[in-house]
Amino acid sequence: MEVEAASGSASESRWSKLGTSLPVTNVQALVASAGELTVDKIQRYIQPDIDAHAVLPELSDDVPVIDISKLLSPESAEAETAKLRFACAEWGFFQVVNHGISDEVIMGIKQGIQKFFGLPLEVKNAYAQQPGDLQGYGQAFVVSDDQKLDWADMLALFTQPPQARDMSYWPSQPHTFRNCIERYSSEVMKFTHSLAIFIAKTLDVDPELVADKYVSQFLRMSYYPPCTSTPEKVLGFSPHSDGSFLTILLEVNSVQGLQIRRHGAWVPVKPHSNALLVNVGDLLEIMTNGKYKSIEHRVTINAHKERLSISAFHIPNYDGIISPILGTIGEKMLYKTVKVEEYARLYFSNKLEGKRALDYAKLPKI
Numbered sequence: 346m347e348v349e350a351a352s353g354s355a356s357e358s359r360w361s362k363l364g365t366s367l368p369v370t371n372v373q374a375l376v377a378s379a380g381e382l383t384v385d386k387i388q389r390y391i392q393p394d395i396d397a398h399a400v401l402p403e404l405s406d407d408v409p410v411i412d413i414s415k416l417l418s419p420e421s422a423e424a425e426t427a428k429l430r431f432a433c434a435e436w437g438f439f440q441v442v443n444h445g446i447s448d449e450v451i452m453g454i455k456q457g458i459q460k461f462f463g464l465p466l467e468v469k470n471a472y473a474q475q476p477g478d479l480q481g482y483g484q485a486f487v488v489s490d491d492q493k494l495d496w497a498d499m500l501a502l503f504t505q506p507p508q509a510r511d512m513s514y515w516p517s518q519p520h521t522f523r524n525c526i527e528r529y530s531s532e533v534m535k536f537t538h539s540l541a542i543f544i545a546k547t548l549d550v551d552p553e554l555v556a557d558k559y560v561s562q563f564l565r566m567s568y569y570p571p572c573t574s575t576p577e578k579v580l581g582f583s584p585h586s587d588g589s590f591l592t593i594l595l596e597v598n599s600v601q602g603l604q605i606r607r608h609g610a611w612v613p614v615k616p617h618s619n620a621l622l623v624n625v626g627d628l629l630e631i632m633t634n635g636k637y638k639s640i641e642h643r644v645t646i647n648a649h650k651e652r653l654s655i656s657a658f659h660i661p662n663y664d665g666i667i668s669p670i671l672g673t674i675g676e677k678m679l680y681k682t683v684k685v686e687e688y689a690r691l692y693f694s695n696k697l698e699g700k701r702a703l704d705y706a707k708l709p710k711i
């Protein structure tokens with residue numbers, strides 16, 4: 346335990362140094378202060394390529410739904426495991442129902458985050474990494490630069506395993522918030538651990554190889570204000586895939602916005618009030634030699650409603666390595682073995698030149 350605690354805090358300080366934090370406009374404040382949002386006022390957020398690919402709402406109902414109670418029941422386990430394998434390989438995204446996290450814990454974090462973003466700007470900025478007009482709050486690795494086009498404010502927290510937690514930098518307003526974050530974060534870590542074991546079964550590998558790969562968690566709570574003027578030209582979150590092992594998303598107020606890439610088009614995800622949305626991250630794609638896909642996604646903006654979400658990224662030990670070995674006996678390696686630390690640096694760097702970090706982990710095709 347003690348060793349884990351020590352490594353938890355060591356990696357914390359290293360993780361938190363990854364990002365650069367430059368002033369960006371707080372979009373919630375911009376909306377509140379700007380009166381009518383004209384195209385001029387939001388020029389920097391206009392994304393010219395936003396409609397380069399078709400949006401296919403007719404596929405929304407096809408996003409797989411995995412039922413944990415079916416994975417646990419002997420009669421249905423085999424069929425549900427096959428469904429999970431299909432979801433990871435073909436979609437990279439799936440809803441999870443009967444996840445076992447209590448309504449009380451979910452309601453607590455939902456209310457906490459709504460109240461937090463309702464606080465006055467100067468109160469929130471007290472939790473910002475640097476004073477001033479920042480996009481992110483919390484002990485964040487706020488990655489933003491002058492090119493940042495995302496129409497979102499965020500609270501990003503590094504949340505260590507419960508036995509190694511340092512909550513001192515977590516927001517203490519609203520007053521129950523720390524407790525809510527602590528409970529939600531621990532429950533999601535436990536859930537992710539169980540899910541990793543089910544994923545190991547889909548690959549027919551020792552659960553230890555998969556389930557002990559995550560030790561850290563980042564929570565990112567995102568607030569996407571409505572955009573009355575040209576919402577169809579603004580993105581809450583630009584297209585990206587997650588640099589995590591697994592990401593667990595809670596769509597806080599069920600306002601639609603997330604779209605995932607499928608066969609070159611965008612499929613909107615319908616929020617499901619009792620579900621958690623799970624996605625395969627880049628590191629799981631590398632570990633499975635590309636069998637499971639880390640899919641690009643983006644967030645669109647509503648003209649009238651705010652959207653709130655909480656992403657929990659599970660990241661393997663910072664000192665570790667990720668090898669493309671899971672379920673690959675006799676297979677040709679398509680990915681390099683990467684050091685988690687190097688991958689994280691690459692992921693957060695501004696030097697990707699339009700490529701995905703994942704492309705750098707792929708071996709050249711011969």
Ligand SMILES: O=C(O)CCC(=O)C(=O)O
Nearest residue numbers: 565567582603644654656
């Ligand atoms: O807010 C969302 O729905 C998704 C956010 C996201 O993609 C992320 O935090 O990586």
Ligand SMILES: [Fe+2]
Nearest residue numbers: 585586587642
């Ligand atoms: Fe994401």
